[in-house]
Amino acid sequence: MRPFEVRNAHFDRLVSMPELRWMGQNTNHAKAHPAVVEAMERCVRNEEFHIYAPPAGLEELRSGIVGDLGLAGMSALVSDGAVASLYHACHTFLRPGDEFITTDPTWNWPMAFARAAGATVKQIPIYGSEHGYRLSPERLAGAVTDKTRIIYLVDPNNPLGTACTADEIAAIADIARKADAYLIHDCTYRHFAHDHHLAAVLYPERTITIYSFSKWLGLAGMRVGAIVADPATVELLASSPPNNLGSSILSQRAAIAGLSIKDEWFPGVLAQQRANQKLIKDACEAVAGLSVPVFPSNGNFLIVECSEAGIKPEALVAQFQERGIMIRQGAYHTPTFGDRFVKISTSVPTRWVEEFVELLPEMVERARGRNETVKLF
Known part of the structure; x- marks a missing residue:
């Protein structure tokens, strides 16, 4: 069986487990607000699914996204999720011979998209106390060359949870401007941050903000x-989008209701996931x-370093999966540093976290005796 078939079958098994506690994919399992559910039900009752949505998205949603970011004058192009946005940006702006710079760790898929477009990928290591688990502008400046076309910044960083300061964002935006490069500011986890700063405010002409x-x-x-980007940039992106018949109208109705x-709703979600972080840390x-x-x-997740405990991340993940709890091994994000940590999602019911922490000492002991290679994705 080909690798993609094996990988797909693995996740198909997971989604077929109704009692699985999803604590590895940063998904938010807070109970949906009734207004969001009603918006979806109304869309189905009215059978809106027979029609295509506008190609750039419903106008109410487009303006709502720009308003939520506070980026007046910018334009939004609604997509089939942040990953589709990243795919589209990479394939629109990268050519063979271009350079794509990001961190290590980072979100992996944009690197695959960049390579598919013929670009060279350069990663700047940020894992470890010696780097403060963050990207310093000085190290970024040293990595940029005249071939740099895209600087990709996941902020807050997935999987580390660090967020750039205002000074760091200002310096990174200045570096991108001097290089005449596009700055993709992937803000997927912005809403969970204790403090967050948008590069588009400082470098509006070539910052591409990714919203999820x-x-x-x-x-x-x-x-x-x-x-979300300058209207001229969105005009380029809108000329050949992968979803030129519009993203799911059902999803867009839910998103509008969510905004x-x-x-009213999100502060409670945020407070719960931060309390969950504290339970796990303790x-x-x-x-x-x-x-x-x-x-x-600054994300809805934590990394837990386990190498000093004498266990492999994959072994700990495998032990928790046997108990119906999914966490993620570091190698999913970085082959260089992945043997040091696991990642645990925190925007989940507190009872899931309580079960996790109760099992943790036993799972560590069991993992210590099971350090053979475990096939995970």
Whole structure:
């Protein structure tokens, strides 16, 4: 069986497990607001699914996204989720011989999109206390060349949970401008950050802001997001989008409703996931060899370093999967540093977290005796 078939079958098994506690994909499992559910039900009752949505997205949603970001004068192109936005940007602006710069760790798929477009990918290591688990502008400046076409910044970083300061964003935007490069600012986890700064405010002409409803609103399976950029940039992107017949109208109706109740609903989600982070950190500190190097995290997840405990991340993941809990091994994000950590999602019911922390000492001991290679994705 080909690798993509094996991978797909693996995730098909997971989605077929109704009691699985999803704590590895940063998905948001907070109970949906009734207004969001009603918007979807109304869309189905009215059978809107017979029609195509506008190619750039419903106008109410486009303006709502720009308003949520506070980027007046910018334009939104609604997409089939943030990953589709990234695919589209990479394939629109990269050519063979171009250079794509990002961090290590980073979100992996844009690197694959860049390579498919013929670009060379350069990663700047940021893992470890020596780097503060963050990208310094000085190291970015040293990596940029005259071939640099795209600088890709996941901020807050997935999987680390660090977020750029205002000064760092200003310096990164200046570096991108001097290089005449596009700056893709992937803000998928912006809503969970303690403080966040948009590069588009400082470098509007070539910053591409990636917006997602998968995480803060919990619509991961609905696949709806957006590219937000200068209208001239969006005009280029709108000339040949992968979803030229419009993204799912059902998903867009849910997203519009979500924006309308965000101020009422999301603070409770945020408070719960931050409390979940604290439960996990406290539990890890009680187990010899485990540590949480980035706390609090600016995402809806934490990394837990486990190499000092004498266990492999894959072994710990496998032990929790046997108990119906999915967490993620570091190698999913970085082959260089992936043997050091696991990642745990925190925008989940507190009872899931309580089960996780109760099992943690036992799972660590079991993983210590099971360090053979475990096939994971």
